[in-house]
Amino acid sequence: MSSTTDTRQAAQGLSLPTLTAMVVGSMVGAGVFSLPRNFAQATGVLGAVVAWVVAGAGMLMLALVFQTLAVRKPDLNAGVYAYAKAGFGEFPGFFSAFGYWASACVGNVSYWVLIKSTLGAVIPGFGEGNTLLAVLVSMVCVWAFHLMIMRGVKEAAAINKIVTVAKVLPILLFVVILAVAFRSGVFTANLWGDGRLFDQVKATMLVTVFVFLGVEGASVYSRYARRREDVGRATVLGFLGVLALFASVTLLSYAALPKARMEGLRQPSMAGVLESVVGTWGAVLISVGLIVSVLGAYLAWTLMAAEVLFVAAKDDDMPAFLRRENRHGTPVAALVMTSALITAVLAITLFSDDAFSFTLKLTSALSLVPYLLAAGYALKLGGTGRQVLVAALAVIYTAFLIFAAGLEFLLLSCVIYAPGTVLFALTRRERGRRVFSPAELVLFAVVAVGAVLGVIGLVTGFITI
Template sequence: MPSADTLEDARADGGGGDGGGGGTPKTAKLSLLTLTALVVGSMVGAGVFSLPRRFAQETGVTGALIAWAVAGLGMLMLAFVFQTLAVRRPDLDAGVYAYAKAGFGEYLGFFSAFGYWASVCVGNVTYWVLIMSTLGAVAPALGDGDTALAIVLSSVGLWAFYLLIRRGVKEATAINRIVTAAKLVPILVFVVLALVFFEPSVFTDNLRGADYAGSLFDQVRGTTLATVFVFLGVEGASVYSRHAQRRRDVGRATLLGFVGVFAVFASVTIVSYGILPMAEIARLRQPSMAGVLEAAVGTWGKTFVSAGLIVSVLGAYLAWTLMAAEVLFVAAKDKDMPRFLARVSLSDVPVPALLLSSALTQVVLVVTAFSGDAFDFALDLTSALTLIPFFLAAAFALKLALWPVREGAASPGTGARREVVVAALATLYTAFLLYAAGLKFVLVSLIVYAPATLLFVKARRELGRRLFSPREAVILAVSVAGAALGIVALAVGWIAL
């Protein structure tokens, strides 16, 4: 989770807008350590606390090891992609969406920016669901975070944070300063205690998986969206690449952060199989990490993890809300979004972008009431929305490796063959993730994507430009058709949330 202080500094040179103050804003420069912390913090959030149940619902130890190997290799290739792009195209700032725009045109670049922003907003829903589910263990009226009372309380919290952030980022940082320790300590304690109480016989019984798990391929496929969700944030350094003290630090921070977080995530998943049979883990309420630790050490373990989770998630929600507003703000500054989203208050807060982000989070929060599992639905939709931006970034890296001069590389590069292989693997991995997400989440994603074109149209009209080129019109037609099919599929019951 990027700290609120870091986010504030990183936006310092983006003042102006319709409500900006006078003078020349200070340009913040971020060190390798700060960028690495940003990547680690961005990835360590609510997802890790849910990993034991998510994996146990799909696979046993063998499938989990394969899934983490696939996810680790694929995300490592994606991390290498961001490293390469940061060096070969230093002119592209704001990360993921800038690469899609450079590689495939303004409309797909807009889709990438919107999809990345929407994934952050939907991801914020998982925080509220997880908080209410945690409290639901002592207040049954909150259920699994999807009851009417849970949604009302989550909505109150959502808009309370909006008002807090609107007053100014500096006033929000007091909450954020305690988050890093609060999120890492319970996770590390969980891993250590799980190893102490590890039962080899239970672990062995969980090797092949339960009867409900299906084939090994299905087991691995079923865990892919969970691994995508927990790795969201691997691109965190690239989002603020323009603020790095040295451009090469962006790639280094991405790799250092990824390796550390990967080790933690895989450990949390695997050691859980040595505490309880996977069928029992699969039935735990979220956060399942608390239930696993309770089985190992007693009630205090559940309380310890739950308390750490609530503090961690509240801080993560604060940071990712700031991140969502930042994405819209930067896109509007680049004239890829309507200009009203580039306005900032006297406190240097992009209020319109913040309001739109909070509004989308509220809408999805209400939608979770109609889903079979509120947390899993929000988690999977977050991952699915992120896949298109990630796929486009990887595909652009492949184009850059194959045709460096045509694609505007800053230098021809010395490892052309390596870059082609890495970019090709990253592209294949993200394409596989789209397949693994399944038709359901692709269609639901298009329902979110298609209406966003209204913002694109508004931005084009403000610039007095033609609305759509012939190629863009084809992309529009495909997205609208997919959204229409998704709505029909939901209405007649072909797919369910």
């Protein structure tokens, strides 16, 4: 038996609390700290309530889909990618794996942007997180985390469990303080937003997707679970806890500041809200909590991104070089590729007017195809009446999200998906197979046309970053 296999077996056995921490750690990241301003710019209290009901119900359906699939298909690892392949074939499965991986990488860039924007309040050189100094420091941090993760997945997961507890505490304190200091007059004045309620809710959808990314965290690490049924339990437990936390942060903020003031807050806007209630120490508390939270989420998402590439390579759906592991059992080649893409996207933020909003929305848009395919696979499997209903609602919700994302981010997603197909072509060549079947060629042509239109949009100014 090889040393790699020994290490792999030693890494088995993540408990239910640890898997739940992976889910919570994946979702509680940069997004929650930006909720007050992002929601205030889109809607009022009523629209926020409707948005969380829609997002909560839709994401719960997705969480239940992952729970069901974990039990019904225990042989499928790295959930999101594996479900797409099993349901719709190799090329859609590849797109799911690549899109999920790219989404994780872009999301990690948003974390560094927000950290440097937070520090920019005291270090002017960091600006809004996308100055040259901010980007260079972020790149150094990316590779420092890379070296830590190289020491092993189990060790990194244990660190994430500790960080998850540490980062949730300041958010809970925020909720308690705002609940005690609830200003009913301010809350009532913020009841209504501008424009049609449907448009207000639609404008919040990519934000809610971003904060819920990671709901599938336990399913991605299914091969490390001590008990297979713990994967589904961790998914639902983590989701329900995080939903309550996010909705509380959003709605209580409307009782602290007028909507117009929240719209102009510097990110992380939770800091400005708490500062208005308790003073400067509140902003400091949230800023420290954000840095701990985001670093923990960065760790979790980097682990998941590398895991998806590694498992796809093991299944012969990514080039063979991505199967390489080091003596700690870490998928080293997949991790290098992940850190490299994060570094490249960090460089692109130098040319963005609002780097955080851009990376947030692009992350959400890239995740929609993997989520839609996973839900579609559950619907295709059929089952009991409840299972079919849950899967159908999850499909409807993710399809609505694609509509809500709009043409701009759909085309930008194609710009990323199309060149990634090179990896699929390399994989097929390694196996001595034709690159595309007729149906796969049609799908690639659609994506390629979307990518061309996306590039034209960027050049003409129709699409801005």
